[in-house]
Amino acid sequence: MTVVSLVSALTRDELEARLYEAEETLRAIRDGEIDALVVKGAASEQVFTLEGGESYRAFMEAMETGAAAFDAEGQLLYANQSLYKLLDSDAGSLTGPSVLNLLDALNQTIFRRLLTEALQGRQSAEIHFRAGGVERSLLLTGAPIHFGLVGGVAVTFTDISERDQAAVAKESERLARAILASANEAVIVCDRTGMVSHVNAAAERICASVPVGKRFDEAIELTFADASELMSGGDIVAMAAGGTPVQGLEAAVKTSAADVTDVLISAAPLVVSGERTQGCVVTLINLSQRKAAERRQTLLMGELDHRVKNTLAMVLAISARTASNERTIGDFQKSFAGRIQALAATHSLLSSASWENLQIKDILGAELAPYMSLSSGRIVMDGLEVPVDSKTAVSLGLVFHELTTNAVKYGALSTRNGKLTVCLDGLADDGSLIIEWREGGGPLVTPPTRNGFGQTLISRSLGSTSGGTTLDFRPEGVLCRISIPRYGHFHTA
Amino acid sequence: MTQAMREPVKLVLYVAGETPKSLAAIRNLEKICSEHLAGKYKVEVVDLKKQPQLAREHGIVAIPTLVKELPVPIRKIIGDLSDTQKVLVHLSVEE
Numbered sequence: 404m405t406v407v408s409l410v411s412a413l414t415r416d417e418l419e420a421r422l423y424e425a426e427e428t429l430r431a432i433r434d435g436e437i438d439a440l441v442v443k444g445a446a447s448e449q450v451f452t453l454e455g456g457e458s459y460r461a462f463m464e465a466m467e468t469g470a471a472a473f474d475a476e477g478q479l480l481y482a483n484q485s486l487y488k489l490l491d492s493d494a495g496s497l498t499g500p501s502v503l504n505l506l507d508a509l510n511q512t513i514f515r516r517l518l519t520e521a522l523q524g525r526q527s528a529e530i531h532f533r534a535g536g537v538e539r540s541l542l543l544t545g546a547p548i549h550f551g552l553v554g555g556v557a558v559t560f561t562d563i564s565e566r567d568q569a570a571v572a573k574e575s576e577r578l579a580r581a582i583l584a585s586a587n588e589a590v591i592v593c594d595r596t597g598m599v600s601h602v603n604a605a606a607e608r609i610c611a612s613v614p615v616g617k618r619f620d621e622a623i624e625l626t627f628a629d630a631s632e633l634m635s636g637g638d639i640v641a642m643a644a645g646g647t648p649v650q651g652l653e654a655a656v657k658t659s660a661a662d663v664t665d666v667l668i669s670a671a672p673l674v675v676s677g678e679r680t681q682g683c684v685v686t687l688i689n690l691s692q693r694k695a696a697e698r699r700q701t702l703l704m705g706e707l708d709h710r711v712k713n714t715l716a717m718v719l720a721i722s723a724r725t726a727s728n729e730r731t732i733g734d735f736q737k738s739f740a741g742r743i744q745a746l747a748a749t750h751s752l753l754s755s756a757s758w759e760n761l762q763i764k765d766i767l768g769a770e771l772a773p774y775m776s777l778s779s780g781r782i783v784m785d786g787l788e789v790p791v792d793s794k795t796a797v798s799l800g801l802v803f804h805e806l807t808t809n810a811v812k813y814g815a816l817s818t819r820n821g822k823l824t825v826c827l828d829g830l831a832d833d834g835s836l837i838i839e840w841r842e843g844g845g846p847l848v849t850p851p852t853r854n855g856f857g858q859t860l861i862s863r864s865l866g867s868t869s870g871g872t873t874l875d876f877r878p879e880g881v882l883c884r885i886s887i888p889r890y891g892h893f894h895t896a
Numbered sequence: 897m898t899q900a901m902r903e904p905v906k907l908v909l910y911v912a913g914e915t916p917k918s919l920a921a922i923r924n925l926e927k928i929c930s931e932h933l934a935g936k937y938k939v940e941v942v943d944l945k946k947q948p949q950l951a952r953e954h955g956i957v958a959i960p961t962l963v964k965e966l967p968v969p970i971r972k973i974i975g976d977l978s979d980t981q982k983v984l985v986h987l988s989v990e991e
């Protein structure tokens with residue numbers, strides 16, 4: 404068929420259509436709208452693509468990281484098997500929109516921006532999403548790629564979830580350590596075998612040196628007061644590590660830290676993840692101050708009980724002896740009340756000084772207080788700043804009361820001119836302390852015709868082995884030497 | 897506009913495997929059909945990579961190419977169908 408006959412065989416419309424088709428084909432090639440051509444071979448047609456072959460796909464498929472190719476409009480052209488696996492998608496199911504649908508709005512924006520910017524040059528971004536019920540983080544790196552005549556973007560997807568999770572775990576551990584370190588209470592963490600794995604600073608103070616890696620029993624020496632034979636620190640750790648919490652046991656601790664002697668110990672199972680216990684957490688609260696206060700309280704209660712009994716016995720004795728020496732009820736009332744008041748004054752002093760460290764000066768001062776202001780200069784006290792124990796204080800209180808009563812009634816304090824000097828006269832050979840009560844300037848003294856209770860009390864008080872009093876009714880004034888035994892009755896500074 | 901058409905549009909899209917422009921043409925045609933032809937179309941996609949001999953029927957040279965078989969006259973639209981208006985004109989649905 405010749406050209407003329409071919410042309411004549413076609414209608415004008417058909418010719419126009421063919422011409423249009425030829426022009427359109429050229430235009431499409433020029434505009435880059437086609438990327439494959441059909442070439443008529445000897446036997447049959449063959450298709451040649453203009454995208455530079457399929458080599459990029461083979462290359463992507465060989466990659467272990469997820470990789471995909473997108474065209475300039477962000478449409479997915481190809482994704483390798485690693486990416487399907489990474490995105491937990493069935494092979495061949497991914498399209499541009501389906502990749503985007505995996506992401507939330509923020510990450511979609513990040514992803515779109517990466518595709519746009521990567522057309523111009525290499526870009527990286529991180530995206531986060533959930534796939535297969537797991538939080539995933541991917542690092543995306545996009546770079547321009549040319550498929551023959553067409554431009555696009557090749558993107559690699561690197562799973563950084565593990566890196567992120569490791570960072571989160573590290574941060575979490577750092578936080579846990581900070582909490583442990585900041586706790587006021589001593590905290591010791593043991594593993595399942597009872598070996599110490601962590602201790603905080605408070606625990607280090609009461610543990611043996613380098614406790615980590617030792618058995619709990621070796622790391623800290625505890626004694627349980629109530630069941631010392633039956634229980635050890637190791638038992639508590641074993642119970643807690645076995646899943647049974649132990650709460651609030653009191654124990655004495657042997658440690659080099661002087662301010663820690665007693666602790667309240669609790670232990671709880673350590674459950675890190677799942678149901679299984681990984682060991683136990685032992686907390687030790689310092690009870691030393693409280694225990695010391697309790698011991699002191701108990702001591703004071705015992706002492707108080709003892710003293711109340713003594714005082715009642717003393718009151719009964721004073722009452723009986725006063726009654727036998729006084730002639731009238733009035734005399735009895737006066738003497739008895741005075742003696743009881745003297746006892747009360749000494750007790751007041753003792754309780755205000757917490758039953759300790761009361762000085763002789765204080766006891767005498769309480770007794771002479773009513774006369775001190777009246778007789779400024781008449782009463783002299785010297786060297787009496789000597790602490791005495793409570794028993795001696797009570798005795799001295801009664802002795803000073805009797806001597807004062809006597810002085811007020813008959814002696815130096817009964818006149819305007821009388822003088823009283825009470826001073827420390829030094830130590831006797833046996834170490835006892837001598838106090839001298841010397842009156843002068845009062846009326847002429849005559850020894851009493853009979854021993855009243857006052858005198859008996861003066862003589863007998865402090866009357867142990869080396870203690871006692873000697874009373875001398877000198878005409879110019881009473882002289883009394885009070886001897887306080889050395890041990891336990893007074894303390895020299 | 898679709899009311900003017902008395903019979904369904906029958907289209908044949910010739911592609912070459914999954915070349916970028918073949919994929920783009922498929923995507924663009926899906927969009928045009930769903931937005932402008934409202935179900936009154938029938939599309940056949942022919943992969944000339946697999947069956948190159950089918951190029952002969954419509955004398956296909958460049959890929960992708962869309963052929964409107966029905967309604968007559970037959971029309972060819974060469975390229976990736978990214979110009980929607982031009983495609984609609986050739987499919988005579990704008991008339």
